[in-house]
Amino acid sequence: MSFKHMFTSSVGKKLVMAFTGIFLILFLVVHAGLNACIWANDNGLMFNKAAHFMGSFVVPRVLEIGLFLGIFLHIIQGYMVTLENRSKRSVGYAVNYSKGSKWYSRSMAILGTLLLMFLIMHIYHFWTPSRLGGVGNIQGLKTFELNGTEYHNLYAEMQAVFQNPLVVLLYVLACGSLAYHLAHGFQSAFKTIGIHNKRYHAIISSIGYGFAILIPLAFAMMPISFYFNLVK
DSSP: OOTTHHHHSHHHHHHHHHHHHHHHHHHHHHHHHHHGGGGGOSTTHHHHHHHHHHHHSHHHHHHHHHHHHHHHHHHHHHHHHHHHHHHHTOOSTTOOOOTTOOGGGGOHHHHHHHHHHHHHHHIIIIIIIIIIOOTTOOTTOOOEEETTEEEOOHHHHHHHHTTOHHHHHHHHHHHHHHHHHHHHHHHHHHHHTTOOSHHHHHHHHHHHHHHHHHHHHHHHHHHHHHHTTOOO
């Protein structure tokens, strides 16, 4: 398959979605692990150190560019595959929709759109003020000092943002959308790249459902923990 066919052919589009999906799954693991530092209950010291390490060194910043590119490709190819499937009355990824298919497996485009809307809000709240000092920045936050240098205090930003019950609700609902998106997308991505025999299918499905529960639950507990003052 040529490079052009990877972005124009039906099979190529699904492969791009699968590989970018797996890449984003790995990102979710890293992101959840980093955010879990808030539960160290050290007033955000561990979390801020980890967050600013990711934003200060070359390799994480290069990977960050790859992350945005991966998200962009996953979204664009996802919409293209959805439109193509509807015109041909076929399916996205490599899973056939039968009468017994789950509703979320037939609603990946809708769930993905909800996640895109959440991503825009999330970038506004945290990435923009951290990287660019933009409009998402909340005035009056104390800076965080590391090795004699003052940095944007992302932990304090999270504390401030998640005092708004509406924002907390939107984040939790987004985590629900993520859970259903992963419930189908995890196993579909691996099936698309050829890992779909009976021996591995049950294992991948079990891991996928477990991942679709644990990761969104961890993300949902973060705004909840701040709102109910479960972390300090």
